Amino acid sequence: MQNAKTEWIGDWITPKNILVCVLIVPVLLIPFFYKGGAALLPMHLVIMVASYIVLAQTWNILSGLTGMFSLGHATFYGLGGYALAVAMVKLKLNPLVGLAAGIVLSAFFGLLLGAISSRLTGFFFTISTIALAQVIRTIAMQWTPVTNSITGLKIFRPIVGRVYFFYAAIAMAVAVSIFFAYLRRSRMGSMFVAIRENIHLARSLGVDVVKYKTVSSVIAAMIASVVGSFITYYIQVVDPNYLSPIISEKIIMVTIIGGMGYAWGPIFGSVLILLEEFIRGTLGARYAPLASTLYGIILIVFMLFKPNGIVSINLKRSFAMAIRALTPQKEK
Amino acid sequence: MFFEIEGITKRYGGLVANSNVSLHVNRHEIVGLIGPNGAGKSTLFQIIDGFVRPDSGFIRFKDKDLTKLPTSKINKAGIACTFQHAQLFPQLDVLESVMIGTYCRTMNRAAARQEAEKLIAFTGLQGKEGTLIDKLTMFDRKRVELTAALATQPELLLLDELFAGLNSTEVSEMVDLVLRIRRELKPTFLIIEHVIKVIMSICERVYVLDYGKIIAECKPDELSKNPLVVKAYLGEEYDAS
Ligand SMILES: Nc1ncnc2c1ncn2[C@@H]1O[C@H](COP(=O)(O)OP(=O)(O)OP(=O)(O)O)[C@@H](O)[C@H]1O
Ligand SMILES: [Mg+2]
Numbered sequence: 001m002q003n004a005k006t007e008w009i010g011d012w013i014t015p016k017n018i019l020v021c022v023l024i025v026p027v028l029l030i031p032f033f034y035k036g037g038a039a040l041l042p043m044h045l046v047i048m049v050a051s052y053i054v055l056a057q058t059w060n061i062l063s064g065l066t067g068m069f070s071l072g073h074a075t076f077y078g079l080g081g082y083a084l085a086v087a088m089v090k091l092k093l094n095p096l097v098g099l100a101a102g103i104v105l106s107a108f109f110g111l112l113l114g115a116i117s118s119r120l121t122g123f124f125f126t127i128s129t130i131a132l133a134q135v136i137r138t139i140a141m142q143w144t145p146v147t148n149s150i151t152g153l154k155i156f157r158p159i160v161g162r163v164y165f166f167y168a169a170i171a172m173a174v175a176v177s178i179f180f181a182y183l184r185r186s187r188m189g190s191m192f193v194a195i196r197e198n199i200h201l202a203r204s205l206g207v208d209v210v211k212y213k214t215v216s217s218v219i220a221a222m223i224a225s226v227v228g229s230f231i232t233y234y235i236q237v238v239d240p241n242y243l244s245p246i247i248s249e250k251i252i253m254v255t256i257i258g259g260m261g262y263a264w265g266p267i268f269g270s271v272l273i274l275l276e277e278f279i280r281g282t283l284g285a286r287y288a289p290l291a292s293t294l295y296g297i298i299l300i301v302f303m304l305f306k307p308n309g310i311v312s313i314n315l316k317r318s319f320a321m322a323i324r325a326l327t328p329q330k331e332k
Numbered sequence: 333m334f335f336e337i338e339g340i341t342k343r344y345g346g347l348v349a350n351s352n353v354s355l356h357v358n359r360h361e362i363v364g365l366i367g368p369n370g371a372g373k374s375t376l377f378q379i380i381d382g383f384v385r386p387d388s389g390f391i392r393f394k395d396k397d398l399t400k401l402p403t404s405k406i407n408k409a410g411i412a413c414t415f416q417h418a419q420l421f422p423q424l425d426v427l428e429s430v431m432i433g434t435y436c437r438t439m440n441r442a443a444a445r446q447e448a449e450k451l452i453a454f455t456g457l458q459g460k461e462g463t464l465i466d467k468l469t470m471f472d473r474k475r476v477e478l479t480a481a482l483a484t485q486p487e488l489l490l491l492d493e494l495f496a497g498l499n500s501t502e503v504s505e506m507v508d509l510v511l512r513i514r515r516e517l518k519p520t521f522l523i524i525e526h527v528i529k530v531i532m533s534i535c536e537r538v539y540v541l542d543y544g545k546i547i548a549e550c551k552p553d554e555l556s557k558n559p560l561v562v563k564a565y566l567g568e569e570y571d572a573s
């Protein structure tokens with residue numbers, strides 16, 4: 001019998017993986033099912049969910065794999081957004097230049113976080129991620145000539161069909177999720193989890209802890225920045241809300257509820273983003289923050305009963321339990 | 333000189349954990365380091381591993397100065413260790429835990445895996461590759477820790493109370509394992525141990541540490557003849573027979 005870590009492809013063909021892949025097919029066909037304007041909302045929802053999958057995967061690399069618990073991941077999302085907008089609006093440059101600038105800028109701050117983490121670990125590192133996020137957000141609000149303060153920057157771009165954003169977002173989510181799964185199984189992924197599990201033992205087995213923490217943080221930062229640029233280009237506006245702690249919290253909650261440290265975690269968890277869009281759609285934008293309250297409640301329930309998230313739910317056993325609960329019990 | 337410690341001193345506030353400690357280990361030797369609780373044995377290991385910086389003194393390994401190197405570089409130089417309180421990766425399985433060690437010598441995943449599987453079979457853990465560390469017995473945990481340390485291909489292996497907390501069958505199995513490792517992989521050992529039977533059966537030379545100072549260096553069977561050692565460690569009533 002093979003052990004838990006079987007090689008490559010064969011190991012990936014599991015009932016769960018197949019099931020999810022089959023469920024994704026109807027999503028891909030959304031643009032064909034709805035006619036005209038009716039497709040816009042479902043496509044928008046998918047774009048938002050897919051973007052959160054990518055964001056959550058990047059946080060999952062940093063915090064889930066490497067154990068560097070960040071509360072300021074929106075920083076990189078915002079940097080990507082602002083880099084794109086400033087390049088396009090203020091400097092009249094090609095959006096791709098903005099995208100690249102965002103990646104470089106985020107890599108720099110990722111490097112900075114890596115350097116901080118070599119000095120501060122655990123709780124102290126977490127606090128420093130909040131501090132960094134706050135600094136960047138303050139700059140975005142105060143550096144008016146460049147960022148236009150709380151109004152933010154509105155970008156003008158040629159009209160692009162939403163269907164392109166739709167498929168691009170899905171492609172990104174799939175690519176980054178596969179990248180995560182690949183990373184987890186690679187040498188680097190093993191180094192990351194070794195650091196998370198026991199930093200002293202990792203060191204004594206020759207793991208260069210500072211190097212791998214930095215690499216983890218730079219990878220996470222760069223990819224998160226791409227999402228920021230993407231969403232800014234899509235929505236055509238960037239403002240300090242991109243850097244808001246609420247974004248960071250949402251990223252964390254969907255990952256933890258889905259399953260931290262697992263490739264499927266962000267994929268399952270990000271479906272929760274629909275909840276927020278649903279409330280926004282039915283009750284109005286004013287009630288959208290209500291979603292955060294609901295996320296919080298769901299998070300607490302999961303912490304209590306399923307601390308490893310949705311991925312740890314055993315479908316077969318849950319199904320059997322449900323059947324048993326629903327069948328009338330015989331009198332004793 | 334293969335491995336040499338010279339004049340290591342470490343103070344914790346007013347407490348002198350290591351006081352001018354000097355010792356050496358020859359290639360292929362098994363050397364014991366014994367002493368009563370709190371004598372400073374583990375502190376000395378932490379200093380060798382680079383977890384703790386000494387106030388003064390030098391550590392040389394194959395004529396290379398290790399004193400200021402970070403822990404990961406000390407491992408790369410060829411020194412591995414196991415800890416008094418078994419250190420493990422709780423949420424990883426046995427195979428990946430050992431692979432963390434083999435990865436430090438190879439970039440290639442398949443090669444790292446193959447090497448890890450070989451070592452796991454060697455230390456008698458085959459069949460448990462997929463088991464999470466959390467689910468293992470103490471004996472298995474200690475063996476995983478030892479296997480992971482071996483996976484880094486050390487020339488010098490530091491074992492801090494590897495035999496503590498094991499029952500007598502497990503102790504003899506572990507002794508056999510250590511001797512087999514020595515025969516086939518040929519590392520050099522420096523061992524902290526309280527179990528006198530182990531010292532007697534595997535060590536070729538012993539240093540005795542007391543209140544941070546080396547008070548004796550001798551063959552294991554001479555321990556009971558040294559009045560200083562008897563007083564400090566074995567107790568006045570120790571009976572050599
Ligand atoms: N980090 C530390 N801070 C303060 N004192 C320490 C520290 N580490 C060790 N000590 C003290 O140094 C002394 C030596 O401790 P050490 O753990 O090296 O002893 P040991 O010989 O390994 O004992 P044992 O046989 O109980 O494992 C003890 O008095 C201990 O309390
Ligand atoms: Mg000790």
